[in-house]
Amino acid sequence: MIINSDGTKPIYVQIAEWLETEILNGNIQADEKMYSQYQLADIFNINPATAAKGISILANEAILYKKRGLGTFVSIDAKQIILTKRKDQTLKKLVKDLVVEAEHLNVSESELIQLIKDAGKNDEGDEE
Structure with missing residues (x-):
């Protein structure tokens, strides 16, 4: 995926949508560990805070859940x-x-x- 930094859609929303598509395509399974904000920042050459915001969107929608000290994981119902x-x-x-x-x-x-x-x-x- 290529991030469109000139588009009207914020980068963090594009990150969230990309992660959703990865889940729908079966590239990331339920209960599997999600990319960290730092991994996403490296993949897309973006600020880790921007990546974290994309992850937070999905966590707020119960698509992802956090395990303290372990990271973020894909929910069963994602x-x-x-x-x-x-x-x-x-x-x-x-x-x-x-x-x-x-x-x-x-x-x-x-x-x-x-x-x-x-x-x-x-x-x-x-x-x-």
Whole structure:
């Protein structure tokens, strides 16, 4: 992953999202030790305090938990928490934006549904 320091999304949020994706992809398992703030700082060439803030976001959402003196670990429910959060926040927002844009373009509901189905079909054949 490449951190976008010029973007509108704060670096600590990008770190949190990257860690979530690592968990979803199975690269970091439940009850497995998470990267430390210093490891993340080395990986992404960022300030350790910024990395710590990204870790804290996930700890506050119960995706990670801390063991005093041992580090931070992935919670048992991490994947489900992330999936629910991304569906409720990210996916719903994308769908809402899509519906609003379709209304601006006078795209009917059936046309929009067909566009979504076609996009899904195209993705299946685009694997490289």
